[in-house]
Amino acid sequence: MEKKIITISREFGSGGRSIGHAVAEKLGIPFYDKELVDQVALESGFAPNFVEEHGEHAPGKSILSYAFGAHGVPGAMNGLSTADFLWNIQCNVILQLADKGPCVIVGRNADYILKDRKDALHVFIHADKEFREDRIVRLYGESEKSPEARLNEKDKRRKVNYQHYTGRTWGVAQNYDVCFNSAKLGVDAVADMIVNIVKNSK
Amino acid sequence: MEKKIITISREFGSGGRSIGHAVAEKLGIPFYDKELVDQVALESGFAPNFVEEHGEHAPGKSILSYAFGAHGVPGAMNGLSTADFLWNIQCNVILQLADKGPCVIVGRNADYILKDRKDALHVFIHADKEFREDRIVRLYGESEKSPEARLNEKDKRRKVNYQHYTGRTWGVAQNYDVCFNSAKLGVDAVADMIVNIVKNSK
Numbered sequence: 001m002e003k004k005i006i007t008i009s010r011e012f013g014s015g016g017r018s019i020g021h022a023v024a025e026k027l028g029i030p031f032y033d034k035e036l037v038d039q040v041a042l043e044s045g046f047a048p049n050f051v052e053e054h055g056e057h058a059p060g061k062s063i064l065s066y067a068f069g070a071h072g073v074p075g076a077m078n079g080l081s082t083a084d085f086l087w088n089i090q091c092n093v094i095l096q097l098a099d100k101g102p103c104v105i106v107g108r109n110a111d112y113i114l115k116d117r118k119d120a121l122h123v124f125i126h127a128d129k130e131f132r133e134d135r136i137v138r139l140y141g142e143s144e145k146s147p148e149a150r151l152n153e154k155d156k157r158r159k160v161n162y163q164h165y166t167g168r169t170w171g172v173a174q175n176y177d178v179c180f181n182s183a184k185l186g187v188d189a190v191a192d193m194i195v196n197i198v199k200n201s202k
Numbered sequence: 203m204e205k206k207i208i209t210i211s212r213e214f215g216s217g218g219r220s221i222g223h224a225v226a227e228k229l230g231i232p233f234y235d236k237e238l239v240d241q242v243a244l245e246s247g248f249a250p251n252f253v254e255e256h257g258e259h260a261p262g263k264s265i266l267s268y269a270f271g272a273h274g275v276p277g278a279m280n281g282l283s284t285a286d287f288l289w290n291i292q293c294n295v296i297l298q299l300a301d302k303g304p305c306v307i308v309g310r311n312a313d314y315i316l317k318d319r320k321d322a323l324h325v326f327i328h329a330d331k332e333f334r335e336d337r338i339v340r341l342y343g344e345s346e347k348s349p350e351a352r353l354n355e356k357d358k359r360r361k362v363n364y365q366h367y368t369g370r371t372w373g374v375a376q377n378y379d380v381c382f383n384s385a386k387l388g389v390d391a392v393a394d395m396i397v398n399i400v401k402n403s404k
C-alpha cells in the first residue's frame with residue numbers, strides 16, 4: 001500500500017530530525033515537529049517548552065510537581081497524572097494529523113500510535129556515539145554536562161517513556177519498517193532512501 | 203568507506219537468505235551459506251548437517267550428548283564444549299572468508315564477528331509473523347509442528363545463541379547498519395536497496 005505517513009523515531013543526535021525535514025521537503029508534504037508541540041500545548045494548556053521537554057520523557061515526580069506547583073493545574077485533567085494527560089492529548093493530536101493527509105512526524109512514539117495504519121512507514125534512525133556527540137555539540141553547543149552524559153540522559157528518558165506507554169522496547173528493529181545507521185550511511189543518503197521507499201510504495 | 207562484505211542476519215522465514223542470494227548475484231560476488239557450513243564441517247570434523255543444525259543454536263545438553271555419544275569426539279577440542287568448539291571454528295572461517303574478498307554472508311552471527319571491519323555492511327531482515335508462517339510452509343512444506351511453533355523455536359535458538367556468544371541482544375537496530383521489514387517493503391525491493399547502498403558506498 002502507498003505510504004503516506006512517515007514516522008521517524010531517532011536516537012538523540014543521530015540526525016533523525018534533519019532527515020525527517022529533508023524527506024518532507026523532497027516529498028512536498030508537511031513536517032510535524034514544532035507544530036505538533038504547539039498543538040499539544042494548545043489542547044493541554046501547558047506551555048510549548050514544557051510539552052517539548054516532557055512529551056517524550058518518562059512519567060515522574062518532577063513532572064507532577066511542576067504541574068501542581070509553579071504553573072497551576074490545567075483544566076480537565078480528570079484525575080490523570082500530568083504525564084498521562086499529556087500522552088492522551090499527544091495521541092489524539094498525532095491521530096488527527098495523520099488523518100489530515102500525507103506528512104512526516106518526528107518522535108513522540110508516533111510509530112506506536114500509528115502502528116495500525118497500513119499507509120504508514122515507520123523509520124528508526126540511530127548512529128554511533130562519536131557521530132552523535134560531535135553532532136549535538138555542533139548543533140546545540142557545549143553545556144556543563146559532557147556530550148556523552150547528554151546523549152545517555154536523553155536516550156534513557158525516551159526509552160523509559162516508550163516502554164511505559166507502548167509496552168515495547170525502544171530501538172528493537174521489529175517495531176519499525178526500516179532502520180538506518182545515519183553515521184555509517186550518511187544523513188542525506190538516508191533521506192533519499194526513505195523518499196525512494198515512499199515513491200516506490202504501491 | 204566502500205562496503206565489500208555484506209552480512210545478513212534474519213528472522214526465520216523473513217526471506218533473508220533469498221535477499222542475500224539476490225544481492226550476491228546482482229553484485230557478482232560469492233554468497234556464503236552452504237559453503238560456510240561445509241568449511242566449518244571440514245575443519246571441525248562434524249557432519250555438515252550437524253553444523254547446519256547447531257551452528258546458530260544455543261549451547262546445550264543435546265549438543266554435548268550428541269558429540270560425545272553416537273558420533274564420537276572429533277579431535278583437538280581442547281576441553282571445549284562442542285558448541286564452543288564449533289563457535290571458534292565458525293569465527294575463524296568467517297574471518298577468513300571476509301579476508302578473501304567481497305562477499306555476502308548469511309547468519310551465524312557474522313555481524314558481530316566482523317563488527318570491526320569498516321568495509322562491512324551489516325543488515326537485519328525481519329517480517330510480520332503471517333508473512334513468515336506463509337513463507338516457511340511454502341518453502342519447507344508442512345510439518346507436525348504449527349508454523350508459529352516452528353518460527354518461535356528457531357528464532358528463540360538464534361536469539362539465545364547470539365546473546366550467549368556476543369553479549370548483545372538479537373534484533374536490536376543499533377547492532378546493524380540497516381534493518382528492513384521484508385513483508386512490508388518486499389523481498390526484491392529490499393535486495394535492490396542493499397545493492398544500491400553498496401554501490402553508493404565510498
